[in-house]
Every structure is written in C-alpha cells, then in structure tokens.
Amino acid sequence: MESNDAEKVGNKEIIHQLISFAIKHRKIMQHYLDKTGVYHAQHRLLMEIARNPNVSQNDIARSMDVSAATIAVSLKKLENKGYIRRETDEGDNRLNKIIITEKGNNVVEQSKQIFKQTNQKVFEGFTYDEKCTLFVLLQKLDNNLNKMEEEIKSKKERT
CATH class of the missing domain: 1.10.10.10 (Winged helix-like DNA-binding domain superfamily/Winged helix DNA-binding domain)
Structure with a gap:
C-alpha cells in the first residue's frame, strides 16, 4: 500500500x-x-x-x-x-x-x-503469513467486540 x-x-x-x-x-x-x-x-x-x-x-x-x-x-x-x-x-x-x-x-x-x-x-493469492497476520488482526477485533458485549450485558444486568 x-x-x-x-x-x-x-x-x-x-x-x-x-x-x-x-x-x-x-x-x-x-x-x-x-x-x-x-x-x-x-x-x-x-x-x-x-x-x-x-x-x-x-x-x-x-x-x-x-x-x-x-x-x-x-x-x-x-x-x-x-x-x-x-x-x-x-x-x-x-x-x-x-x-x-x-x-x-x-x-x-x-x-x-x-x-x-x-x-x-x-x-x-494470499501467502500463509498473510493469512496468519489477518487471522491475528481479526482476533483482536473480535476480542474488542467481546469486551463491548460484556459491558453492554453488565449494564443491562445493573438496570
């Protein structure tokens, strides 16, 4: 890029x-x-x-x-x-x-x-390393979304 x-x-x-x-x-x-x-x-x-x-x-x-x-x-x-x-x-x-x-x-x-x-x-056209990098990056995104879901869930439980 x-x-x-x-x-x-x-x-x-x-x-x-x-x-x-x-x-x-x-x-x-x-x-x-x-x-x-x-x-x-x-x-x-x-x-x-x-x-x-x-x-x-x-x-x-x-x-x-x-x-x-x-x-x-x-x-x-x-x-x-x-x-x-x-x-x-x-x-x-x-x-x-x-x-x-x-x-x-x-x-x-x-x-x-x-x-x-x-x-x-x-x-x-993807190399093995490119797929591994993409996988790790997507896992990071997923972990951040999981944290957000947990925050939403805990707020709902408190109300």
Whole structure:
C-alpha cells in the first residue's frame, strides 16, 4: 500500500471494508447454496443437525440462539421435504430426536464442497503469513467486540 493510501485509511474505512466483505461473501454463498434446494436458515439448521446427531429441538434452539418455535417451523419444512426425520426419545416420550436423512446428508456434503471451493477462491493469492497476520488482526477485533458485549450485558444486568 502506498503511503498516500495508508494516510486515508481510518477506522471508518476499515469497518466499511469488513462489512462490505461480509455482505458480498453472504450473497455469493447464498447463490451457490441455493442450488442445494435448501433455504439459508434451513441450511444452517441442517448443518447443525449433521454436526450433532440425534439432537433435540430444544438443544438446537439453544445452540443457534433462536426460539424453539422458530426451529419447529424450519424442522417441519425440512421434514416435509425429506431432509430430516424425528424419532421419539426412548427415555423421554416428550422429546424428539432429530435425525438427518440420506437426502439431508447429501445437501450437507454438497454444502461442504461449496464452502471449501469458496474459501479457496476467497484466499487466492494470499501467502500463509498473510493469512496468519489477518487471522491475528481479526482476533483482536473480535476480542474488542467481546469486551463491548460484556459491558453492554453488565449494564443491562445493573438496570
């Protein structure tokens, strides 16, 4: 980067670049993931179920930080389309285990390939050292945001 460019780069410009990257990345990912036949929220849900076999609806809601009602709607759609099935827990009839089907696993595998290919393209031309530096810098940003979240949380608890 030339010195004239470096002088123009402030916090606002860096934040704008990070947000712009996140928006573009999400649009591109959505374009490729749409080909799997599963919507964004359903896709996230399928990936979560694949990572946690026989998970309960409540556990999914907690891990994804959404309401059980929201999860129920998405699960119903996934079940109707044959991506998952539910089985009653033998130990507790009130609980349903969510099981991914072969059709669901196919989408998960397809998605993993999409993630892998996209990640390779995003980091094309980066050296290992550049990726390490970027990772460390992003961790610093994340730590600062974590501190801010904790401040907000503690202020809410005091009021």
